[in-house]
């Protein structure tokens with residue numbers, strides 16, 4: 001099960017973060033999951049619920065599904081990804097790149113008790 005593997009990785013990452021900032025209780029993890037990851041948020045939450053322990057014992061997942069963007073390398077236009085675009089809609093260049101949509105990141109944690117709450121954010125992008 002795909003989500004189980006991801007849940008293990010997330011739990012390990014969050015545990016390291018909690019240790020790093022001295023968090024004794026994490027109430028929520030904020031996660032960005034690219035649409036190309038094909039993550040089912042419900043399955044991921046269920047899988048994560050089986051991993052929880054220690055500071056994460058009752059942590060919930062807050063999952064944001066991220067859509068990719070199309071960047072034109074010719075004119076610099078950046079557009080929301082809608083379909084498999086092969087040409088820039090503005091200048092017609094084929095020099096386009098799809099970026100994002102495959103991320104899986106822990107962008108933050110809601111921490112109830114910690115030595116250094118400010119440090120309990122992984123930084124995002």
Ligand SMILES: [Zn+2]
Nearest residue numbers: 072075088091
């Ligand atoms: Zn363009």
